[in-house]
Amino acid sequence: MRQMHNKLQLRRSSEAVGRKMIKLKINGQEIEAASGQTILQVVRKNRLDDIPTLCHSEELAPYGSCFLCVVEVKGRKNLVPSCATMIAPDMEVTTRNERIESSRKTALELILSNHYADCSPPCMDGCPAHVDAQGYIALAAMGELQKAIDLIREKNPLPAVCARVCVRNCEDVCRRMDIDTPVAINNIKRYLSDAENAYATEPECLPPAGKSVGIVGSGPAGLTAAWFLGKQGIKPVIYEARDRTGGMLRYGIPEYRLPDEVLDTEVAYIEKTGAEIHCGVRVGKDITLNELVNRHDAVFLAAGAWTGKSMRVEGEHDTEGVVTGADFLPEKTDNPEPLNGTVVVVGGGNTAMDAARTAWRLNADKVIILYRRTRAQMPADKMEIEDCIEEGIEIMELAAPVGIVRNSGRLKALRCIRMKLGEPDASGRRRPVPLEGSEFELPCDLVISAIGQNTVLDGLTEIETGEVELTRWNTYVIDTNTMQTNVEGVFAGGDAADDGPTVAIDAIADGQKAAKSITAWLNGEKMEQEPFAVHRDFWFRPGKKELKEVKESPRHELHMIDVDERRNSFREVATGFEPEDSTHETSRCLSCGCVRFDDCDLRLYGEEYGVDMEEFKGHVRQHKVDDRHPYIIYDPNKCILCARCIRTCARVLPVSALGLTGRGFKTEMRPAMNDPLVQTSCVSCGNCVDSCPTGALTMKYPFAGRACITTEDISTRCGFCSLGCQITVRDFGSGHYFIKSSGKPGDYLCRYGRFGNELFLNQSRIKNPVACEEGSYRTLSFQEAEEAIVKEMRKSTGIHGARKVAVFVSPELTNEELLAAEEIARKGIGTNNIGSLAMLAGNGEAGVLDSVLGFTASTCDRSCIENADLIICNNTALQDNHLILEADVLQQVKNGAKLIIANSTLSNSDRHLADLAVDPVRGGASFFWNAVMEELIQSETVKPEELPGGTEFLEGRNGDIYISAANAGVDAQSISEAAMLLADAKNIVIIHSQDRFQDNAPEDMKILADLTLLLRNAQRKTDLLFPRLIANSAGLEVTGADPAFLPGRIPASGELPGAKTSGELRELLNNGEITAAFIIGENPLEYPKTQSWFRNCTFIAAMDWTDTETTAAADITLPGSTFLETSGTRCSFEGQVICFNGTVQPPSGKSGREVLEELAEAFGLMVPDLNELMPGRLGEMLPFYWNTGEKRNWNGKGTLIPITITGSSSSVQPPLTHSQKYRIKSKNAMAERI
Template sequence: MERIKVKINGREFEADPGKTILDVVRDNEIDDIPTLCHSPELDPYGSCFLCVVEVEGRNNLVPACSTRLTPGMEVQTRNDRVIASRKTALELLLSNHYADCLAPCTLGCPAGVDAQGYIALSAMGLHREAVDLIRERNPLPAVCGRICVRKCELLCRRNDIDEPVGINAIKRFITDLPGIYDDEPECAPPREKSVGIVGAGPAGLTAAWFLGRNGYKTVIYEAMDKSGGMLRYGIPAYRLTDAVLDREVDYICKADVEIRYGVRVGQDIPLQTLRANHDAVFLAAGAWAGKAMMVEGEFETDGVVGGIEFLREKTDDPQPLTGTITVIGGGNTAVDAARTAWRLGADKVIVLYRRTKNEMPADEMEIAACLEEGIEIMELAAPVGIIAEGGRLTALRCTRMKLGSPDSSGRRRPIALEGSEFDLPCRTAVVAIGQAPALDGLTSTAAGELGLSRWNTIEVDSDTMNTNIDGLFAGGDAADDGPTVVIDAIRDGRKAAGAIHARFGDDRLQPGSFAVAKDFWVKPGATELGEITESPRHEVHTISVEDREGSFAEVASGFEYEDNVHETGRCLSCGCVKYEDCPLRLYAEEYEVDMDRHKGHVRKHKVDDRHPYLLYDPNKCVLCGRCIRTCARVLPIPALGLIGRGIKTEMRPAMNDPLAETSCISCGNCIDACPTGALTSKYAFPGRASLSTSDVDTYCGFCSLGCPITVKRFGDNRYHISSGGGPGAYLCRYGRFDTELFIKQKRIVNPVVRSGSQYREVGFEEAYGTIVDAMKEAAETHGAESVAVFASPELTNEELYLAGRIAREGLKTNNIGSFSVLSSGKAPGVLDPFFGFTASTADRTALADADLIVCSNTSLESDHLILSVDVNAAVRTGTKLIVANSTLTANDSFFASLAMDPMRGSGSALWNGVLQMLLDSDRFKGVEDLPGGSEFLDTRDFTSERVSELTGVSAENIGQAAELLGEAQRVVFIHSPDRVQDQAPGDMETLANLMVLLRAFGARADLLLPQMISNSAAMEIVGADPGYLPGRTASPVGLSGARDHEQLRGLLDDGRIKAALIIGEDPLRHERTASYFQNTEFLAAMDWTSTETTRYAHVVLPGSTFLETDGTRCNFEGRVLEYAKAVEPPSGVSGTEALVGLARHFGIKTGRGSAQGLSGEIGGIVRNELGDLVRYYWNTGQQRAWGVNGRLAPVDLHVRAGTMPLAMTHFERHKKEIRNVGTSRFKVQH
């Protein structure tokens, strides 16, 4: 096919016909064209109009996603016109995007600490990760957990319901936990540059932390003999202890930060010397000077002292006080001074404030504590003079005030009342009306004088903390608007560190991130939040007032565990979980959108949380249609659609019903499709936020398809699942959501030994020894045929291989099998007489070009959804579909060319009837000449009347099925060997005969055998079957025990098994299989959660789930899938590791014993024994095409059917319960 030549951005390219502009631009990495509605696996939609480009000769811009290339086309992907159009499109989308990108609490924090994030992590139980998240913006979390003014809580949305979440108390709880400060912070490799910092207060320490972590040699010059600045010398120990502060400073110093104490820059060392010794300097000198009352005699009178001076003095020398102490001021320093004076024994303490308590800038909790401790707050009074005797203060002359109109701070201005003067007797007056920096020696450099403000603070650029002198930065109380609060100083320190890092050319100074906030339109209030249940706030526990008197012991003792659980549970998770990777937000940032341009009416929708696994926030929906189109690919009748017109258009489920009550099958693929977080997962644990995850790619282990998944881990045992195969790689509900089983259910953590009714936890070595001794004793007493090992087909190849070796080498018995396999009633190797092997003859790609697909004994939508997607895709392109199932779904009837519902157990009769009609037709003559043809024909007696009577399917439908098969040239049969619902004796063999017949007469016919349990296909291959050794060679004759399934059933039926090891199965749950163990003398079990079998067992080993175990499994196509350990098992020992340990105690050599080593060992055996057949059983990339016609054979329809179709594994039982009660009603039991 001739390729098309086009010119894009002035460069020539060639492309295949049918390609879109977007395809070629992305294939050749020409530009990053923005899209929201486009996804490669979906047909172009063109709704978002972000991908517009300019095509020469066209008046209008065109969407790149849907515009096909034409010869000679010239395209511009990025010019002023294109950029302006994209910007407008984004602004229009955002004009109706009533959502919070970031939580209000995060926006309210001056340092930008992700409060929602660390609350979520703490709710998950990931407290260390929560502290690490705080440290990304604030290296003093324990300090702030005690003394922060909690600007975050002022904006908490719960204020409109009851009270704000106790954000600060949560912070304190998690930082007080053991081990939080034991690790080493991650730091970049050392760099050549160094930075000098003046002052070890919060601004200086913060800058040092971030610079140190970036690899810079950082030196802090501190005038005092200890670090902390006002944190140590201005905040009393009853609020912040030295131990807590020292712990924070020590951790900061781990980031290669050096603090040089007793060095006063400007006095002991000139500022210019610092500039010469370092590549940058940050001034964080603090504000150590107190502001004066400006009344006569203030500085000459003994007993008048500044607030900072008072607190510093009492920190160093807490001598008792007597008489009345009056504190002038209303801020935190004033309150701290008053509470300190009370603790030092003052007869009376008065706080004198010129406004009312409501206007006091001090923390409300501190004011409340002040009153609780009996301290008087004298409102609307101010000092105007000093009364002294012999130079010693005896009283303050004060005047009464009233409040006038608001001043620049927003508070009402105090006005003195004439003639209201009064004298207030006191021994000491502490003046705490403000602070100012002391900049002696810090303003002059060789490059010039530092710019100072009218408040005598250092002028800085508030975004970068740059001063007017190159390389000199400033922040904290000494800069800009002067003394503020600790969290503001931390903000300044982090900004300065970022600017210094950028200055050195190692990074670009990042502008503020774009974020939409609901408050841009209107502040959500009680009406919008009205359905949220009130939940009382838990306050931190405190010691009694009696215990505080005369003591500087910390007043607040923090939260108990239950308090923290309660408070984290109160968080409304306002911010979007897709904040970090939302393309809409990132494009808005890139194109510098202006939200005000199209601001107007915004629609507000209620968040729909009625689905058990999904959250839908219509406010975030941009009507891209990706969820709708994805749903239509997965389901023949989609559950989602658009309703309304114009601005009232919404994505909603059919009839606007709850999603769980529609045709929704809870696969969650709409979540992966949604670009903006309108559709998100509900987690199986508390806590929601936009959090970074460590991602591990592996495979699902819930059925034999082995779909790729990505495990997105927040931390140990806290993760969620997304599709791991890129666009179009979907998951079913089990793969996406049902790992909640592993999270919610109680796990077996330690080995257990039972003696009578007493259970005792033991170490692994003792458990191994007990199992080996007991089972060997049983074998010696009753013979090797009396012991057995049973293993679940959910296990890895390596675990199954070890189970077989433990049976044959450790116990000298051939009794190795699976209750799950035995319950199916199917003998192994049933297709060997027909094909020479028993496995799928093709892989899933055979469905794409099939002209007929036949589904027998399978309900793809509920059992193998992702295979159903492939079938649906083929049907939409014209492939015909036959479905034979005793329980037809609405989709079966709607989508299939022919849907038949034979009576259960009659599938073999049905397909033999179809086969008979084909034999009777003119096309299929000379069957007797085919291999096995004569013997095959001798057994035929399936008239349409008889078959119709046996199956309940009309002769007309049987004839139609035969007609469709007779006309088809490319046929794929899909049959589930271990699905019990429509299983029938001889059904697989009958389908094999159909295949052989069709192939013999020129058609391509293949059989796919998807199994319900993930690794069923490997049981015979790895030696976990009584009939086969590893490599699928026959079991040796001389070994004791069963040689096939029938013999193993016989031993169980006769009660001859005296000791057993059961791995991952629960036969004691069912009366039928529990009876097998009435005479058992010893039972060992291994599983990941408690079952009836583990409760009865004498020894229990902890097992692991497929997310916790390295190893391989063989999917239904015979492909070997390598599973990665994505999560650590609670026991710390994977199932493979446990079985390796047990095998070694049996004296079995396991080489390195790793999953990788065992996999290589198995692969070598299999390749050596199977030869060319390895492509069907152990395919690691070999070409799979089966080019042989096969052999016809008679089928015995009277063989034993499955007698115990029982759920043997935990997950089998789980799926059965879901089918029984439905998704919307199913709950995982803890």
């Protein structure tokens, strides 16, 4: 199928042939180009520069609202928009200089000054390592656990560690907090890291680069750096002073929070990147730093902070029973000896909590935490504080140590003083102030000082080329953007660098940044900076008022072991998260971040041009997000008023559903009359979404989870009708995907093409072959099911004869599936009974135009519409059924073509658009066109006698126009007007739908074919287009899935038993003569009329991708597949064999094509491997009729035949295929919403 983009290019190329060629200079380069083009077109065509645009799209007329595409033209004072400025002889254009870039930057800053949006979610921005929490929450919601954990590892290689010890900065900024409580982000991470296959895959690493980096320390910073360096193909070698890896993760965090086996698993996974770890090697003692620098291409210092800070009280260093947390925790890790008496822990951070809870587990009689501020101001994790209290640990607030009471050098008590809160200090917390005269003694047996840690960098600063510079706090001085020290090739991070000891996630962030910087430095490249992003908090934090429609939902916490089980045990307290907990928490996520982060043109240009958000900061408009449409979300806050959506809508629909309202700063893009979009002329095609350069218009996903996540994008075709439009399937995996257009300008989609995947996602799937035995179902293997079908079909054939056995196929199937079914019917079973129940129910016959044209198909492809000066739409509802074809028609009407619409039901837009709109009675269109032909004959516009069959044609005619008009239910004036329009036209296209059975009469197509022959003979180029509602209706005859034809559309010999025509097969069904049937992809047992056809069946085998009434009643059911899951070909209505790619894995593991080919083999048949040979094979079998790559060019020859008009129409056809039923259901659902 030719797409609009290609058409525009062809049209422009042909128009350019007759244009004058002119010379101009662009960026100093002399260019020759055809006149009539804009500067932007010429620049892009010649690939001279990448001029930025936001409001421009190739298939739309220039708009010029964004002013990003401005360029400099010599002789003009002001910059000009290149999208709207036509080239001229001797023009000199500059597309990029300081003035132009400054102007573009200003334009972007002005647009962004009113862009109240979150490019990235607050949770990701709050995380020091920038882990995409919204992304992995969305993947968890989809059930994509492996992809979710892999997404975490893109920023953090220690997910299981952080799931247990992270301080959850992400949750601190969660917007959900303004409603109830933050999403349990870390608990979801715990669920993912505990999943069975969390470590099953191998890390993907680049090939070895031949370079190595020495890393001092195996704590979180060192391990993280090793992970990211290893993935880049750079050999990381870790030197660890202690006997085991992990640093403070192992020696500073107790096992009840972080079990050793969890840490060991994480380290082992990091080692898979090629990391080499040497434990028991102290740099500065066992090996010098200088040796390390000489041995490796770069060095990363992540030595940690291993000494506790002093309480600054006399006697703390020489009193037995006074230790630091930095000493106590590592000692108890290696030697968990029990404790006695009272233990006092000084401090309010996580180390203090860990020390207190460890002492309690070691059987201390009493544990007291002494803190100089209040509990509310403790920097420790709130959950850790709650756990302490739950375990019976006392928190003594507003008290600080001032001395130690000893007895013979042994601790007796801790002398303390009461405090009160004064003015806030630098941290924002109120400063504790001593209360005079409030001193008291606190009797105790052990004091643990946990008020912070210091670094010991002995031997870790001296290098031949110089000494690594230290801060006054004895940490490494670094450039925090690159993690580089003052020594070339030496980098530092974690607790030993810059501002000193922090938490694990900060160290992980340092390791990640250091690895990026080292990689860039080793490759001689500039380090990639963090992406540009806009945040709502730049103006103000969205509060409860903005989120008032979000319902409260209680948070689920991790499951814990009982307090009684924790005493004297280091068993992990938090046992994990259950699947239902994860599902609940993922549903609480508000999906704050934009799903267009990766491809938002506005954000990417903002990044490219280095915009300054402060430049025009001021008032910003806040809008409510409109999610009332069933498929589309509109966020006016992100709209930049480029009007691309409005202009695209106007191309697709007769009357655009969108427009601009208000003036000036209050201008908004809104649906007509500011109604909900679904209540306007919107047809839910979603082309406005594709046109949007930002995230203002986005699609709703038909499944849980919403984020900007990398997808696997695969191109294929839509299988909902015979147009076969190009689509892109964006697959998250495991049945979670959505559909976009191809991305080419002008490649539009209709509602079914874009959102029809909801049909596949919302239906239950058949995953295994099933046998129904006495009302109960039993799962079978494929081999068992196939053998059972062969046995029963042959048994029925032996008893009743092959005449009473049939195979029925859906017109939705691929040619390959149809050919396999044909082989099974004719060669496997030996019957000629093969056809489509959907076609039979509509009383359709094969080859109806063979006697007139010599073939039954469209006479050209869609490109003929481009040159038409008269278009006839007969018995069609293009907007409902073939929106993309309607867009072509509308465009040509706008270009000046006349339009005749003849339908039994006319819409307001039909009457508005058409030059002549007539509504003959149902089945009466044949009378109308017969009368129009008579008018043309009588006026001698056409001369039947000059054509083959003309004499017989004239003899059989009734020349009374008024009788025909009465039979058609139209006035004679309309007949005359139609004849005049035809007489005045030179290029005519007639579009007729064969599938509107309630409107069609048996003679419709023949009359239109006769009319076409007459007009062709009268030097009026006339073509017929027959778009079909079902994707491969045309393929039935071509592949021999019809009693009248063999593959290649060769007439069947009639030697096989069974029906010879579709009519005979219908008669067999009506008489109940079919005793065994294999039904593929159709559901006749849902409707009484078609159900009666199988009243005497003793065996039914069915194959389908979803449960239906037919599969429920079938004796054997095989799993089928959707068009998105099946590779193969189909025949479009234009006469092209188009290829479909299987883009999604079928749940059964086999496509319908594979299953049918296996079944054919079970019948003892050898099905040829068609694959990519199919288009060529069909082209060889039917030259011109179904070809690929060649432009079809019918010679206009044929034979006129006399026609007896009955004027009868068919009854409403039951929707036997999935696409038919979905269309009806979708249309009814939309009508209910309106």
